[in-house]
Amino acid sequence: MIKKVTYLLLFFLTVQTSLAQDSLSQLLKRYNTKNIPYISVQELAMPKTNYKILDARELNEYQVSHLNNAIFVGYKDFKIETVLNEIPNKKDTIVVYCSLGIRSEAISKKLKDEGYISVYNLYGGIFEWKNNDFPVYNQQNKKTDSIHAFSKMWGKWLMKGKKAYN
Template identity: 50%
Template structure:
């Protein structure tokens, strides 16, 4: 009788582990595929090699340079006020060194949520820049928290380039443009 109970208990345990594994896989897939939460996405994709600055703690100051690390078409639809477009695929280190000769300049890099901007922040760090921060949640979180964005004519807009339908799920405010 003890053997039957042991087998039954082992089978229940195996079934429990299978269900738990499936549940864990679905939860992990939600982070990677569903992208319904910026914090989880950043924990998945970033190393936090560039310190974050949070939209709610940020004051717009003339002494801070905002560098937009998205593609040009994204920047043209929406960007932070007075941001400088530096791109991602076309990031030009020499142009940066010429445009921003002061390597102790306060710089905030941003993209859609903060993944591409971390990569560009790392490149800036290698170039010798010392005061770099990454906008946590990028332009999506900025807009989600009520921040103002501007189009290529420097006019305030509700439109935000959402990069893709996949990542656009993280943008809850404004008008999504693809």
């Protein structure tokens, strides 16, 4: 009887644990509205793409790691004027990213509301970028293996690189 109860308990814990772990698509489906189309990290990494890349994380995250040539726009203190100054042509193609693609959807929506017509959200954000072995850069614009992981809860989605929290 004890063996049956133990096996049953182990089975229940295994099922409960597996249900608690989302896939990335489930996570994004839960938090995002999908009003902004996604672009994959593979598409963004293709040569000769002419995208304007915006980083919608906080400054301390950007300083630890960012995509090459990304323009910092922030999240909490986002100002549309920053984008208007950096990207005056509202027909330019813009890709916005954050850690996973949640904050970047909110910033992308603000860009669309301002009249930018070709705005994409980077699917999986900088975490997915690094998980696919694409390079990231630090404050000195040198390649780095460190990635700001935002928090322990969200950092679990970063599988490669060195997690930084500051």
